[in-house]
Amino acid sequence: MGSDGGDGTGGASDDALRISIIIDPGSAMNPYITNNARWDWLVDLVHDKLLFPSPFAGPEPALATDVTQVDDLTWQATIRDGVEWHDGTAFSVEDVAFSLRYYRDGPHSRNAHHANQVPSFEDVSVLDDETVEVETSYPTPTLAEITFADMPVLPEHIFSEVDDPTNYGDLAVGTGPYEIVEYAEGERLRFEATGDWFYGDTVVDEIVAEIIPDPAVTFTALKTGEIDSTVRPVPPETLGDLRGDDEIEVVEATQLQGVELRLNFSKLPFREHEFRWAVSRAIDIQSVVDIVMLGEAIPGTEGFPHPRSPWTAPDLELPHRPAEARAKLDELGYVDRDDDGVRESEDGDPLSFELTVPSNEPQYIRAGEIVADQLGDFGFDITVRTTDPGTVRSFYGRLDAYDMYISSSNFHLAADPDQFLMNHRGGPNLLWNVSPGQGLLGDHDADPEDLAYPEYERLQQAYFDATTKEEMLDIYHELNRLHNSQPVAIPLWYPLDHLAYRPDSYDRWAESPGYGIAHKWSFTEVEDRGDAVTKEFY
Amino acid sequence: MQRWSHRRLGRRTLEYGLTFLAAVTINFLLPYLAPGDPLLYVIGPEATELGPAERQAELARYGLDEPLHVQYWDYLTGALRGDLGTSLTYGQPVSEVLLARLPWTLLLVGLALLIAVVLGVVFGATSAWHEGDRTDMGLLTAIVVAMSAPGFWVAMLLIAVFAAWLGWFPSYGLRSGTPGATAFQSAADIVWHLVLPVATLTFVRLGSIYLIARNAVLSTLGEDFLVLSRAKGLSDRAVLYRHAVANSMLPVYTRFTLQVGVAIGGAVVIETVFAYPGIGRVIFEGAIDRDYPLLQGAFLVLTVTVIGANLVADLTYPFIDPRTAADGTEVSR
Numbered sequence: 001m002g003s004d005g006g007d008g009t010g011g012a013s014d015d016a017l018r019i020s021i022i023i024d025p026g027s028a029m030n031p032y033i034t035n036n037a038r039w040d041w042l043v044d045l046v047h048d049k050l051l052f053p054s055p056f057a058g059p060e061p062a063l064a065t066d067v068t069q070v071d072d073l074t075w076q077a078t079i080r081d082g083v084e085w086h087d088g089t090a091f092s093v094e095d096v097a098f099s100l101r102y103y104r105d106g107p108h109s110r111n112a113h114h115a116n117q118v119p120s121f122e123d124v125s126v127l128d129d130e131t132v133e134v135e136t137s138y139p140t141p142t143l144a145e146i147t148f149a150d151m152p153v154l155p156e157h158i159f160s161e162v163d164d165p166t167n168y169g170d171l172a173v174g175t176g177p178y179e180i181v182e183y184a185e186g187e188r189l190r191f192e193a194t195g196d197w198f199y200g201d202t203v204v205d206e207i208v209a210e211i212i213p214d215p216a217v218t219f220t221a222l223k224t225g226e227i228d229s230t231v232r233p234v235p236p237e238t239l240g241d242l243r244g245d246d247e248i249e250v251v252e253a254t255q256l257q258g259v260e261l262r263l264n265f266s267k268l269p270f271r272e273h274e275f276r277w278a279v280s281r282a283i284d285i286q287s288v289v290d291i292v293m294l295g296e297a298i299p300g301t302e303g304f305p306h307p308r309s310p311w312t313a314p315d316l317e318l319p320h321r322p323a324e325a326r327a328k329l330d331e332l333g334y335v336d337r338d339d340d341g342v343r344e345s346e347d348g349d350p351l352s353f354e355l356t357v358p359s360n361e362p363q364y365i366r367a368g369e370i371v372a373d374q375l376g377d378f379g380f381d382i383t384v385r386t387t388d389p390g391t392v393r394s395f396y397g398r399l400d401a402y403d404m405y406i407s408s409s410n411f412h413l414a415a416d417p418d419q420f421l422m423n424h425r426g427g428p429n430l431l432w433n434v435s436p437g438q439g440l441l442g443d444h445d446a447d448p449e450d451l452a453y454p455e456y457e458r459l460q461q462a463y464f465d466a467t468t469k470e471e472m473l474d475i476y477h478e479l480n481r482l483h484n485s486q487p488v489a490i491p492l493w494y495p496l497d498h499l500a501y502r503p504d505s506y507d508r509w510a511e512s513p514g515y516g517i518a519h520k521w522s523f524t525e526v527e528d529r530g531d532a533v534t535k536e537f538y
Numbered sequence: 539m540q541r542w543s544h545r546r547l548g549r550r551t552l553e554y555g556l557t558f559l560a561a562v563t564i565n566f567l568l569p570y571l572a573p574g575d576p577l578l579y580v581i582g583p584e585a586t587e588l589g590p591a592e593r594q595a596e597l598a599r600y601g602l603d604e605p606l607h608v609q610y611w612d613y614l615t616g617a618l619r620g621d622l623g624t625s626l627t628y629g630q631p632v633s634e635v636l637l638a639r640l641p642w643t644l645l646l647v648g649l650a651l652l653i654a655v656v657l658g659v660v661f662g663a664t665s666a667w668h669e670g671d672r673t674d675m676g677l678l679t680a681i682v683v684a685m686s687a688p689g690f691w692v693a694m695l696l697i698a699v700f701a702a703w704l705g706w707f708p709s710y711g712l713r714s715g716t717p718g719a720t721a722f723q724s725a726a727d728i729v730w731h732l733v734l735p736v737a738t739l740t741f742v743r744l745g746s747i748y749l750i751a752r753n754a755v756l757s758t759l760g761e762d763f764l765v766l767s768r769a770k771g772l773s774d775r776a777v778l779y780r781h782a783v784a785n786s787m788l789p790v791y792t793r794f795t796l797q798v799g800v801a802i803g804g805a806v807v808i809e810t811v812f813a814y815p816g817i818g819r820v821i822f823e824g825a826i827d828r829d830y831p832l833l834q835g836a837f838l839v840l841t842v843t844v845i846g847a848n849l850v851a852d853l854t855y856p857f858i859d860p861r862t863a864a865d866g867t868e869v870s871r
Binding site: 023024026027030032033108166167168169184185186187188210211212213214216217220221223224226360388389390393394 | 592596624625627628629630635638639694697698701702705708709710711712713715810811812813814815816819820822823825826827828
């Protein structure tokens with residue numbers, strides 16, 4: 001069924017650029033349904049933000065031609081004149097104000113917590129025909145660079161009429177360079193260039209996102225020419241084959257993703273900061289990368305969050321320190337009391353844990369086995385359990401369900417400061433629940449008071465109090481260092497993101513951090529790209 | 539027409555009705571039986587980011603603030619009306635998502651099963667006719683080896699040979715959707731895309747049909763009526779297909795009807811490998827995204843299909859073999 005109202009047979013022309021995606025985005029680019037960061041590049045084909053391209057490059061003027069900070073709590077954005085929505089309605093300052101308020105007050109979405117938590121909009125008002133003013137609850141010196149570069153602006157004339165945006169299935173209407181003209185569920189999405197994008201000229205007339213879940217079929221289709229590129233990074237074992245193919249080009253462009261070993265901070269002994277330090281220093285991360293990724297990745301020894309994010313502290317490290325790790329475990333009272341090769345706590349509880357890995361990621365499974373072996377040498381008894389990926393994803397809100405698991409994070413989860421903060425508050429999420437009694441804590445066995453993290457809370461409060469970007473960055477880097485001194489997410493590797501394409505079909509690809517090579521600036525005239533891209537591949 | 543006794547018809551209806559009710563009940567209870575917050579299964583991991591007021595609003599929105607028996611009644615009456623909730627992944631009614639995918643799965647599975655039955659019966663009958671000689675042993679060995687191969691492996695092999703190497707067929711998808719194509723060209727395009735997935739599913743399903751057909755024909759070949767057929771001077775082909783195979787079809791038919799139900803769920807791997815937009819893909823993606831409403835709906839469709847296939851088999855047995863009208867019901871044709 002296609003949201004074009006037809007039978008989904010409306011096809012792409014032969015010269016359309018076909019890019020495979022991994023999973024169905026679920027909607028015709030409604031940001032309330034297609035709300036995972038992995039689809040941001042597709043949503044961005046249709047929608048624009050106030051600033052471009054993302055929190056990781058730029059910022060370039062977009063729907064806002066200028067953004068200025070009036071005082072610690074107040075920002076004003078000057079809105080671009082003469083822009084139209086794809087349905088011909090004039091874009092206005094009211095659309096911007098509506099969007100910011102809607103994200104803050106409307107139904108829950110991926111962008112909601114960027115408007116009502118970190119950061120938090122106190123008030124949004126229209127000053128005149130071209131100026132919108134945002135007052136925040138606390139100083140937010142990165143409001144322009146992060147928040148305004150992250151949230152797509154919505155058409156008020158459509159969303160104000162929609163009862164429930166999470167059920168709105170029509171073809172999206174945006175201001176972006178491409179109009180979505182077909183969504184055939186489970187098959188493909190088709191986008192056509194509007195030809196009048198305010199930012200620059202597009203050089204690709206038609207883009208088709210083909211949905212291909214299987215990695216082997218994806219790269220077969222690339223080799224046969226059925227697709228021209230894919231957002232799926234080339235796995236290390238396929239690299240040699242594709243590099244040896246004259247018709248295919250392989251480039252390196254970061255999607256700012258990471259693979260991590262997550263420890264359940266609500267449980268003892270992982271609740272102990274020094275215990276987590278010992279675990280992180282006992283694992284030989286470099287050897288995991290050498291074996292599993294054949295060396296084709298940035299090792300997690302460079303710390304968490306992503307070392308290539310412009311926001312991350314430059315001096316992070318997570319070194320392998322086997323002797324110190326053993327000494328720390330001894331010092332904490334975890335010793336082998338019954339000579340069975342497994343350490344026990346002073347209460348006699350063995351260091352026996354389950355390490356869960358998703359069944360659809362062979363590299364994670366192998367990494368889990370290696371980590372289990374390595375920790376076995378330190379007196380841990382780790383059982384690797386393979387389960388369906390949905391279960392692993394559900395651990396996000398299930399502190400009672402796991403001891404340790406391996407999963408991945410994308411740029412939105414791990415590469416910008418606001419999300420890093422968000423991940424430490426408000427619920428049983430990835431990194432911590434910083435404040436007992438603050439929000440939901442889900443199912444777990446811990447007394448909320450035991451999860452107090454005063455050192456972190458102090459830094460978090462300082463972050464919220466910071467009035468300049470420099471001050472905020474210093475505090476954020478402190479938070480990074482604190483995390484790496486006692487990580488709840490131990491980074492194993494950051495994929496180098498080898499991305500492949502057929503240069504005969506299209507060769508003007510460029511990197512924009514977080515997106516890799518598939519994003520609207522890759523399809524824009526080279527001279528119009530500005531600072532939206534960080535590397536060109538032609 | 540077959541005439542069922544009212545008592546038997548009533549008993550069967552009650553049995554299938556209870557089975558359906560049990561399946562619907564289990565489906566309803568899934569989010570409650572799974573550990574953790576039911577809201578997690580209804581709106582996804584973002585449930586953990588909700589404040590108390592937002593959480594209460596979401597609970598009310600999905601009726602989760604009602605007593606369990608009220609929720610169950612709503613679910614039951616909703617399911618009977620075709621209201622299976624809203625998919626988290628698609629933001630659409632689950633029934634719409636499934637109805638859009640079901641025809642494509644039926645096309646894939648139906649074609650594959652039909653071919654598997656025809657080939658399985660022909661190969662099985664040939665094997666039985668040549669019992670113990672090289673033809674039988676060759677077919678038996680080849681098909682048993684084939685049925686041992688996992689579906690995804692067969693799929694990858696066919697893709698490697700016929701898509702990547704020879705370039706005869708596309709490696710993925712339902713259709714390429716060439717602009718301006720006529721209805722005939724569009725249909726031909728779909729058939730072209732169907733060749734490899736149908737071949738894979740046929741390959742996977744062939745073995746069991748073959749074995750059942752072979753055994754059934756073998757047991758029939760020793761019957762007196764076949765000796766009589768031969769004595770009448772009928773050709774081997776007529777004896778085999780007109781008499782032996784025709785009288786051996788009941789177990790094959792049973793297998794076929796059961797496979798219709800099971801194969802729809804069993805197409806998950808094939809549909810995923812070939813990026814084919816059927817029910818199997820929906821189940822795969824629903825599992826990845828923990829889209830419980832969608833999974834519940836898909837399971838309900840599978841349940842109904844399996845129950846329906848069993849019902850059809852049950853109702854039609856007496857036509858194929860009047861002896862199965864075991865309660866003394868008269869069956870006329």
